[in-house]
Amino acid sequence: MDEIIAFTRGVPPVESFPVKRLEECAKLALELDAGRVLQYGTAAGYAPLREWIAHEYRVSVDQILIGQGSLQLLDTLARVTLTAQDAFFLEQPTYDRVLTIFRRSGAGLAGIALRDGRLDFGQLESKLKSGIVPRYFYLIPDFQNPSGALMPLEDRRRLIRLAQDHHFHLIEDGPYRHLRYYGEDLPTLFELAPEQVIHTSSFSKLISPGLRVGFMILPPNLFQSVRKFAEDTYINASYLNQAIASEFIERGWLSQNLVELKELYRPRLDTLLQALDEHFNGMATWIKPQGGFFVGMNLNEGLRVPDRERSQSAGLVLSDSRGFFLEGGDQFIRLPFCALNSAQIREGVKRLRSLFPDY
Amino acid sequence: MDEIIAFTRGVPPVESFPVKRLEECAKLALELDAGRVLQYGTAAGYAPLREWIAHEYRVSVDQILIGQGSLQLLDTLARVTLTAQDAFFLEQPTYDRVLTIFRRSGAGLAGIALRDGRLDFGQLESKLKSGIVPRYFYLIPDFQNPSGALMPLEDRRRLIRLAQDHHFHLIEDGPYRHLRYYGEDLPTLFELAPEQVIHTSSFSKLISPGLRVGFMILPPNLFQSVRKFAEDTYINASYLNQAIASEFIERGWLSQNLVELKELYRPRLDTLLQALDEHFNGMATWIKPQGGFFVGMNLNEGLRVPDRERSQSAGLVLSDSRGFFLEGGDQFIRLPFCALNSAQIREGVKRLRSLFPDY
Numbered sequence: 194m195d196e197i198i199a200f201t202r203g204v205p206p207v208e209s210f211p212v213k214r215l216e217e218c219a220k221l222a223l224e225l226d227a228g229r230v231l232q233y234g235t236a237a238g239y240a241p242l243r244e245w246i247a248h249e250y251r252v253s254v255d256q257i258l259i260g261q262g263s264l265q266l267l268d269t270l271a272r273v274t275l276t277a278q279d280a281f282f283l284e285q286p287t288y289d290r291v292l293t294i295f296r297r298s299g300a301g302l303a304g305i306a307l308r309d310g311r312l313d314f315g316q317l318e319s320k321l322k323s324g325i326v327p328r329y330f331y332l333i334p335d336f337q338n339p340s341g342a343l344m345p346l347e348d349r350r351r352l353i354r355l356a357q358d359h360h361f362h363l364i365e366d367g368p369y370r371h372l373r374y375y376g377e378d379l380p381t382l383f384e385l386a387p388e389q390v391i392h393t394s395s396f397s398k399l400i401s402p403g404l405r406v407g408f409m410i411l412p413p414n415l416f417q418s419v420r421k422f423a424e425d426t427y428i429n430a431s432y433l434n435q436a437i438a439s440e441f442i443e444r445g446w447l448s449q450n451l452v453e454l455k456e457l458y459r460p461r462l463d464t465l466l467q468a469l470d471e472h473f474n475g476m477a478t479w480i481k482p483q484g485g486f487f488v489g490m491n492l493n494e495g496l497r498v499p500d501r502e503r504s505q506s507a508g509l510v511l512s513d514s515r516g517f518f519l520e521g522g523d524q525f526i527r528l529p530f531c532a533l534n535s536a537q538i539r540e541g542v543k544r545l546r547s548l549f550p551d552y
Numbered sequence: 553m554d555e556i557i558a559f560t561r562g563v564p565p566v567e568s569f570p571v572k573r574l575e576e577c578a579k580l581a582l583e584l585d586a587g588r589v590l591q592y593g594t595a596a597g598y599a600p601l602r603e604w605i606a607h608e609y610r611v612s613v614d615q616i617l618i619g620q621g622s623l624q625l626l627d628t629l630a631r632v633t634l635t636a637q638d639a640f641f642l643e644q645p646t647y648d649r650v651l652t653i654f655r656r657s658g659a660g661l662a663g664i665a666l667r668d669g670r671l672d673f674g675q676l677e678s679k680l681k682s683g684i685v686p687r688y689f690y691l692i693p694d695f696q697n698p699s700g701a702l703m704p705l706e707d708r709r710r711l712i713r714l715a716q717d718h719h720f721h722l723i724e725d726g727p728y729r730h731l732r733y734y735g736e737d738l739p740t741l742f743e744l745a746p747e748q749v750i751h752t753s754s755f756s757k758l759i760s761p762g763l764r765v766g767f768m769i770l771p772p773n774l775f776q777s778v779r780k781f782a783e784d785t786y787i788n789a790s791y792l793n794q795a796i797a798s799e800f801i802e803r804g805w806l807s808q809n810l811v812e813l814k815e816l817y818r819p820r821l822d823t824l825l826q827a828l829d830e831h832f833n834g835m836a837t838w839i840k841p842q843g844g845f846f847v848g849m850n851l852n853e854g855l856r857v858p859d860r861e862r863s864q865s866a867g868l869v870l871s872d873s874r875g876f877f878l879e880g881g882d883q884f885i886r887l888p889f890c891a892l893n894s895a896q897i898r899e900g901v902k903r904l905r906s907l908f909p910d911y
Binding site: 202204205207210212215216219220223224227228229230231232233234261262264265268290293294397401402403404405425426427428429430431432433434 | 621
């Protein structure tokens, strides 16, 4: 049997890591600022990186909270602000780890379907009309995890109007936004209506997951309580890692890295879409992402995601798709393409196709 | 006014950080193992460091969970295993941040007094006899935060017998243990009864807090659930930082660093004890720690800790002592001595004394 091919999580390939540059940044961070990067600090984060983020997003530095990945910050936000009395909306499908985190809060979770990559506004509006107004609606508008969908501008505006009219906040998760392989940037929800949106993102997909540096832009009235809870929980996330990211950015290496990542990932996306066209035409639908890490595939009626054993027998590992849904999910397959080379992608799709021999 | 002198938190002095060696370790970690240290990993932690800890503590590597500081791991343990129906004991005084974390769990917290540095077994036994048996009893037997107390061997044995007889677990926090300036090591609670104890510790005081590397040794039956919860919350703590600690240890620099830290801190402890003798004799009691970061002082009846404004007027910042106690605490002062030089320590104690002009 050849090597196992893993269509599992959204991990970057090892060859994408800018190792030499990160070595240089670690050296600089320690040489230039050991007194800060090796010491305890406030949970808000390493000041130079907070300042860069604040400038980049045109907000006050007092709204920037940096943590050990954005997931940890979402968990902290949930612990501080969500109760079992709250409603909480998410796209269906959505990022499985976030679903787990918000499920814990005890809040009443409700999914709003993505259909062919578009949010089902009928479903959303009918929920709101029936009086179910969420505390938050969590979304990944740019190259959504797990579907790859991009929310059109008109949908962004419509969603914001609903949030304003019904007084709920949007949580916008943006880790893939800067990995756009085709087309032009759309404004973020946060840019369109900063007062209505909590924006979160991370450097995991843009530099390296191993740095564990994510951030959240909080409304001024929430910032201190969330920061305080974070400090009470873990004091602060590593300033050393945040300083490495900061040095990396300061040297202009982030923009250069993005160019290189896009050159690496774009042909992988192309290969995946080609292979799907070749093998799954008529059996499933998928949107053609303009960026990000994933293509999400919806199998036609009557087809089911093969279970773990059957996948393994074909030399494949898939994610458990049920994790992306509040219920169901057994017709959905997430295909992360960034960590596989073209040959692996082609072979992986062929193996996946072989699991539906009767079709 | 001269510089403010801060008797606040247990932070190491900047001059104690082995900057050049950490630069070397960061370079090595990235050169030798970029594929692991820059990637996502399991929440359990970086394998070489886990293996070292397992060897050091003579346990299975499958019991070692590494996180972004031991506080985060305690928080995770509380979230996984504690409910509002549980009782939870802590020394009084205790580490304020841990008190905050376990208070959140909703468990019924009860304090067991430290009197002149000795645990009040009468109080503990009467609680147990009345049927209040905790899920956990959290302790810092070596150079306790905030009192500086060392638990005598006979008390360790007696405590373990009680834990065995009444079926509760001890959580032993050991971050200061290796900073012993006088005397000989006593066995840890964990060494005396590994099946009865969850041991946690960190490299914050032994290498640098900025690494944010702490660890916990869990009983085999708890390990997977706590690890899984951690993974669901933050995926993993930074392997880069864990690899830096691992390289540091592998090169023999940890033991060397401990020698240097003890040389730096021992005279500071001596100076503090001298200054207290000189200025607070007859006004307060304190134990003479054999190691660690703190001397805890109990003011005599009738004396109260000066409030923040009065302390500041004398050029001092003190911790809020009430944080170390479930109730009360206004006769207790924690004096961390490691981050102050001898002149600052002498001046700080003099200023503190000046806040009690009528005595």
